[in-house]
Amino acid sequence: MKPIVLTDVAGYRFSASAINQYLRCPRKFYYSSLLRLPQPYSTTASFGTIIHDTLEKLHNWAGAQPIRPIYEDANAQSQLVLEEVWQEAGKGFIYPAVQKAYRQKAQRLLKRYTQVEFQRIGADVPIRTTSESSFEQNFHLGRFPIAGRIDRVDYFGSGEVAIIDYKTGSGEKGHNALIKDFINLAQKSTWQPTDYQLPLYYFYWSAVAGTPPRYIGHYQLKHSKGPRLTLIEIRPGAPTPEERLKGNRKYLYQEEMEEILPALLQVLEEMDQANQNFPTHPSSVRECQMCPYTFACEGAGEEEGEEE
Numbered sequence: 001m002k003p004i005v006l007t008d009v010a011g012y013r014f015s016a017s018a019i020n021q022y023l024r025c026p027r028k029f030y031y032s033s034l035l036r037l038p039q040p041y042s043t044t045a046s047f048g049t050i051i052h053d054t055l056e057k058l059h060n061w062a063g064a065q066p067i068r069p070i071y072e073d074a075n076a077q078s079q080l081v082l083e084e085v086w087q088e089a090g091k092g093f094i095y096p097a098v099q100k101a102y103r104q105k106a107q108r109l110l111k112r113y114t115q116v117e118f119q120r121i122g123a124d125v126p127i128r129t130t131s132e133s134s135f136e137q138n139f140h141l142g143r144f145p146i147a148g149r150i151d152r153v154d155y156f157g158s159g160e161v162a163i164i165d166y167k168t169g170s171g172e173k174g175h176n177a178l179i180k181d182f183i184n185l186a187q188k189s190t191w192q193p194t195d196y197q198l199p200l201y202y203f204y205w206s207a208v209a210g211t212p213p214r215y216i217g218h219y220q221l222k223h224s225k226g227p228r229l230t231l232i233e234i235r236p237g238a239p240t241p242e243e244r245l246k247g248n249r250k251y252l253y254q255e256e257m258e259e260i261l262p263a264l265l266q267v268l269e270e271m272d273q274a275n276q277n278f279p280t281h282p283s284s285v286r287e288c289q290m291c292p293y294t295f296a297c298e299g300a301g302e303e304e305g306e307e308e
Contacts, residue, residue, distance in 0.1 A: 013147035016197035030278035056131040126154035160214035175250035186247035
């Protein structure tokens with residue numbers, strides 16, 4: 001396998017998706033992000049793009065209104081925006097029946113979202129929301145150039161902000177599960193990081209805005225109980241010794257977030273090593289079972305099933 005030093009590749013920028021893919025399996029990252037081998041068309045990915053684009057346009061519209069829109073108006077606007085987005089993006093669905101099913105699914109999801117989002121009351125309602133903010137070109141972690149795009153930033157009257165990522169998948173995660181993706185909260189010897197997206201958002205915002213965000217989290221749009229906003233509070237300072245022993249929490253401290261950085265930089269170093277062979281090392285059996293590159297890989301999932 002040809003040695004690749006990513007920081008020597010002109011214009012290459014590390015991203016959360018690339019890092020997470022590397023964590024799931026280095027060989028899969030090599031095939032997808034470096035060789036760019038073709039993957040089967042994904043209706044799920046296309047659907048996610050449509051929803052993200054629709055929500056961006058919806059919140060741009062809402063932000064231009066003199067007062068926060070009520071649910072009925074926001075829902076009507078979301079459906080109009082969906083039709084606009086669908087005129088182009090919907091062409092990717094090859095079969096008419098599939099396109100119709102996903103279109104109806106999008107209409108239902110947006111109705112539930114606007115019902116939840118535009119009927120919120122109290123202190124948790126932002127005074128302003130912005131959408132789709134790309135990382136600045138010159139942003140680095142250590143020596144590594146980083147690319148990214150934040151789905152949404154909520155600004156509150158207190159001056160605090162929440163960095164939010166929309167999720168259109170069917171997975172449901174609470175506060176503790178989100179935290180355990182990137183911090184070994186329970187101090188388990190077998191723990192491995194699986195998702196560095198929220199920490200990357202945290203480090204980016206802290207560097208560019210000059211102050212850390214107060215919240216980071218997911219807006220889970222397909223939650224079984226309706227769209228659910230799950231925010232991790234980032235408190236100033238450091239946890240007490242007693243708090244560090246808690247295996248379940250809904251909050252973290254700024255010191256804990258900073259403690260993530262060396263581990264994240266170590267992963268970036270591994271990805272960038274000269275003579276890196278990007279071995280087959282799936283994080284789970286399911287990674288091999290669901291991988292689109294089995295035709296090119298002698299991976300663990302295939303080897304386990306071989307017979308003499």
